[in-house]
Amino acid sequence: MPLNAPATPTPPELIATPGPRRVRLRPVCEADLPHLSAQMAEREGRTEFESSLMRSPQFARKRFNDDGFSSEEAERLMVLDAASGELLGSVSHFLAHRYSTAREIGWRIDDPARRGQGWGAAAALALVDYLFESYPIHRICANVAPGNVASRRVAEKAGLQHEGRLRGVIFIGGRYMDGDVFGLLRPEWEAARR
Secondary structure, three states: OOOOOOOOOOOOOOEOOOOOOOEEEEEOOHHHHHHHHHHHHOOOOOOOOOOOOOOOHHHHHHHHHHHOOEOOOEEEEEEEEOOOOOEEEEEEEEEOOOOOOOEEEEEEEOOHHHOOOOHHHHHHHHHHHHHHHHOOOOEEEEEEOOOOHHHHHHHHHOOOEEEEEEEEEEEEOOEEEEEEEEEEEHHHHHHHHO
């Protein structure tokens, strides 16, 4: 189902998020390609809950040339520290179900030393606000591996509520894992902002 919105709404320059962490989201630019290519090609720095799939440097270049990592199906945005401009990681969203406008979200803080400091929650919250402000969607969701306590906290801090568990939905490390589903509806987001 089309979103009836521009394929690439411009993310706000500054996203005000509660707490000490403030982030800015921006589209992927050509200068990000070496960083993204290295991230996709290397397994170091990935957690046990991230895919082990490796991609060639040409994969990132082709995706950037095709759609700039931004289409109605999926979009990646870079996450920067709003104060310093330092690149922290990325967030993404994609069509969760072919029969609805629901978007599934994901987040990644690249530097392991920066994880656990609230940057992931700020990035996820910024993405939630951006999506509800920019797209005519009713639902945002995330799938989190049951043992991934850090991502569970990020989802909850971004306002998503635990809704249940899908069996065998996430493929990581050569096996299928269950996924805890977290969701947020537009009326809940609107009530929280009031």
